[in-house]
Amino acid sequence: MEALASGREIEMLLVEPESLGEERLQRFTGSCLQAHIPVHQVGRRGLEKLKQTVSPQGVMAVVKERAWSLAEILRNEPSTLVAVESIRDPGNLGTIYRTAAWFGVDAILLGGNCVEATNPKVVRASMGAVFHLPVADGLDIGAELSRPELSGFSVCLADVSAPREYSEMSFTGKTILVLGGETAEFTESLKQRVDHRLRIPLAGRGDSLNVAVAAGIFMAEMAKKGA
Amino acid sequence: MEALASGREIEMLLVEPESLGEERLQRFTGSCLQAHIPVHQVGRRGLEKLKQTVSPQGVMAVVKERAWSLAEILRNEPSTLVAVESIRDPGNLGTIYRTAAWFGVDAILLGGNCVEATNPKVVRASMGAVFHLPVADGLDIGAELSRPELSGFSVCLADVSAPREYSEMSFTGKTILVLGGETAEFTESLKQRVDHRLRIPLAGRGDSLNVAVAAGIFMAEMAKKGA
Secondary structure, X not given: OHHHHHOOOEEEEEEOHHHHHOHHHHHHHHHHHHOOOOEEXXXXXXXXXXXXXXXXXXXXXXXXXXXXXXXXXXXXXXXXXXXXXXXXXXXXXXXXXXXXXXXOOOXXXXXXXXXXXXXXXXXXXXXXXXXXXXXXXXXXXXXXXXXXXXXXXXXXXXXXXXOEEHHHOOOOOOEEEEEEOOOOOOOHHHHHHOOEEEEOOOOOOOOOOOHHHHHHHHHHHHHHOOO | OHHHHHOOOEEEEEEOHHHHHOHHHHHHHHHHHHOOOOEEEOOHHHHHHHOOOOOOOOEEEEEOOOOOOHHHHHHOOOOEXXXXXXXXXXXXXXXXXXXXHHOOOOEEEEEOOOOXXXXXXXXXXXXXXXXXXXXEEEEOHHHHHOOHHHOOOEEEEEOOOOOEEHHHOOOOOOEEEEEEOOOOOOOHHHHHHOOEEEEOOOOOOOOOOOHHHHHHHHXXXXXXXXX
């Protein structure tokens, strides 16, 4: 439904006729037919072979991949970007998409060593955000952020050992939030481009926060302060 | 390591001798022997049979379960509690433990329809927080929060349709944060006990945030404001 709402090209819809008792699914299939999307009926066993989840919803869509370049993203004059490095867990990456869509982030930039941008678990965890949010992948984040077109952006790195707390940051103006997974090693060029290293202060016990949770706390703060 | 550091009773340690080349694991096994914990050597195939994850770390501990009652938790004079209802995803629940430990929350209260408090995936996602944080499970949250001993607590419900924004809340004094999973239906007694319904405002697009992300945003705000 989110794919259809986003205007993304849906190549075909596969529906299991037994599931069509559900009204929501009936209406959705109707909308797809109306939009000239080919609808194919598949049996329960066919769906079983294709499914990637324990309890499929009786419907699958083949959605055309949409690759974004950073140049295209910049043409839309973004004001807030989130760049991630070394996020291997698809649930975490999909959750970051979902949170970014919620807080109105303009696009996601994926650096090296990340799970594939359209991994099925990423898509599911994103709850449809993957269809709405521009995502550019396979980037050398350090090199890309040094482009002259991005010179007006303040680059903020989430870093558990940073001296400054995230809540001290004003987050006014154009902002790029950079986050890394547990094993992230940032390049020299990225480190040099970073304007602010910020930490979420530890008040109890632990080595780190989950990266999707840390991303959410930063994005909430940025949204609150108008970034 | 976190289980050992927490002082929780470890009944035995199972190690795969081939993994003992790793220095960290050597030191850990040494600490367990020193603490009179029985250490058993198992082969790779034995570990394969017991493992619940794709890449086990070559070591497993049998840790004695520790059930907390709400009465015990209250004896420690907590000031911040997190109560959750209908969280079925173990990764989300474990991540909430991890975040709660980070922000110094005193204990977690689990209502009905939650994944088991000590499900292996909960334990893994908690990154050891499960051993440090008191967790009381199987509670009727509405009934428990109405106890006279909790009358001094301000009960805040995370609710996407609440009229008030979470950032407007002062979060001074004793606080109980209540969160529900996607399918949560709160009882009448809980609704009546709630002092503040608060939302994380939508700035972009989406139906909801992931519950562990929403929990993190609330806990960060509470920690910042001294709750």
